[in-house]
Amino acid sequence: MLTGIHFLLTYMCNFECDHCFLYCSPSAKGTFTISQVDQVLEEAEKIGTIEWIFFEGGEPSLFYPLLLESIRRSSSKGFKVGLVTNAYGINSREDAVLWLEPLAKAGLTYLSISNDAFHYGEQVVNNATMAHDAAKELGIDTAMICIDPPVVEPPEDNSDTDSGEKGQPVVGGNAMFRGRAVETLTKGLPTRPWKDLITCPYENLESPSRVHIDAFGNVQICQGISMGNMWQTPLSELVKAYDPLEHPICSSLIHGGPAHLSTYMDQKPSPGYVDECHFCFTVRKEIMDKFPNFLAPGQVYGI
Ligand code: SF4
Numbered sequence: 055m056l057t058g059i060h061f062l063l064t065y066m067c068n069f070e071c072d073h074c075f076l077y078c079s080p081s082a083k084g085t086f087t088i089s090q091v092d093q094v095l096e097e098a099e100k101i102g103t104i105e106w107i108f109f110e111g112g113e114p115s116l117f118y119p120l121l122l123e124s125i126r127r128s129s130s131k132g133f134k135v136g137l138v139t140n141a142y143g144i145n146s147r148e149d150a151v152l153w154l155e156p157l158a159k160a161g162l163t164y165l166s167i168s169n170d171a172f173h174y175g176e177q178v179v180n181n182a183t184m185a186h187d188a189a190k191e192l193g194i195d196t197a198m199i200c201i202d203p204p205v206v207e208p209p210e211d212n213s214d215t216d217s218g219e220k221g222q223p224v225v226g227g228n229a230m231f232r233g234r235a236v237e238t239l240t241k242g243l244p245t246r247p248w249k250d251l252i253t254c255p256y257e258n259l260e261s262p263s264r265v266h267i268d269a270f271g272n273v274q275i276c277q278g279i280s281m282g283n284m285w286q287t288p289l290s291e292l293v294k295a296y297d298p299l300e301h302p303i304c305s306s307l308i309h310g311g312p313a314h315l316s317t318y319m320d321q322k323p324s325p326g327y328v329d330e331c332h333f334c335f336t337v338r339k340e341i342m343d344k345f346p347n348f349l350a351p352g353q354v355y356g357i
Contacts, residue, residue: 056293058106058264059098061086063114063121065268065353068142071172073201075233075277077356078112084353085117086269091124094267095131097289110138110266115153118143122160129161136164138199140173141185150181150188158192165189165196172201202227204239204328222246230256231332232277233354245326251333252311259304265293270351278338278354279303282347303338303348312337319344 065082067074098104107128114121114137121137128135137157144150154165167189169182182198189196204227223244229235257276266274271285273292281301282292298304306315312333316323319341327333342349349355 055103056101056262056265057103058108059094059104060108060110060264060266061091061094061114061124062111062266062268062274063109063124064112064117066116067111067113067140068116069113069140069173071234072238073172073203073229073235075230075235076112076354077234082112082353084269084351085112086120086124088120088123088127090269091120091127094284094289095127095133097284098133099131100288100290101293105134106136106264107133108136108138108264113140113142115139115142122156125157125162126160129163134163135161136166137162138166138168139185140168141181144181144184147184147187150184151191154185154188154192154194158194162194165194167196167198168201169198170200171203201229204229204243206244225328231328232335234356236332236335237356240328240332243328245324245328247326248316248323248333249313251327251330252313253330254307254311254334255330259301259308260298268351268353270353272350274354275304278335278342278349278351280348280350283350301348302345307334 064085065076065078066080066085067078067082068080070079098107109121109124125135144153167182167185169180174180174182186196186198204225206223207226209222209224225243229239231240259275262275265281267284271283273281273284273289275281281296284292298308303315306318312330315334316337319337321337321340338349339355342355
């Protein structure tokens with residue numbers, strides 16, 4: 055059941071991280087207007103099962119007045135409201151309270167803050183920790199998101215197998231290999247044979263519990279896999295009509311993961327990929343021209 059709408063309020067970001075799913079950067083286009091936010095919220099009410107509205111990006115606080123008003127309007131409709139941010143624009147603990155208090159008064163209930171080496175290097179006290187402390191002071195439920203760069207670890211079971219072969223090294227860290235991360239983080243990592251990548255391990259494509267919506271209208275089930283465009287068909291109708299087995303990309307992934315998608319779409323895979331998402335994203339990027347309504351936007355594919 056769909057219970058969450060996640061606004062990609064903007065693709066613009068003050069950072070340009072290697073692990074970003076969405077190719078966000080300071081020059082990225084695609085930011086909501088307040089009237090577009092209203093359209094999404096009206097449609098979210100019509101769906102009838104939505105509990106949470108999240109604001110993400112890019113960095114949503116780059117457009118602070120829009121973010122503030124969007125939180126206020128979401129909360130006034132009775133939704134719980136979350137924010138995912140790198141806490142841009144904070145220079146001190148005192149400033150963090152100035153930054154956060156208006157958002158709290160507008161109805162923010164949950165704050166998720168990126169705090170890792172990609173964002174703040176080795177800095178122990180940084181924007182994220184100051185925002186985290188301010189959130190606790192203001193009584194806002196809060197958590198940090200820490201993404202570790204990938205590392206190659208020895209196999210858990212290093213003993214010889216029946217066939218006499220050693221186990222394979224595994225990729226540690228919690229970066230996801232989609233978007234820019236495919237370009238920047240996969241080089242030199244061990245791979246698994248493409249034929250073994252037969253599931254989608256991270257998204258419930260059959261019955262998504264949340265979708266991400268961008269200012270171009272794309273209603274994304276996973277980054278770059280669209281249910282349709284809500285500026286063409288209202289969101290509540292798209293959600294009602296969504297049949298995963300009729301969706302040309304999701305149906306294939308449900309049947310047999312990226313391996314099925316690649317074969318079904320007549321692609322020539324490489325011998326191996328780091329994981330399912332690496333393979334899935336690579337195939338999708340190859341075929342996106344054939345499915346402009348379902349593989350969008352170009353921004354998420356680095357185009
Ligand atoms: S396998 Fe594909 S659809 Fe599933 S989570 Fe990874 S990128 Fe998304």
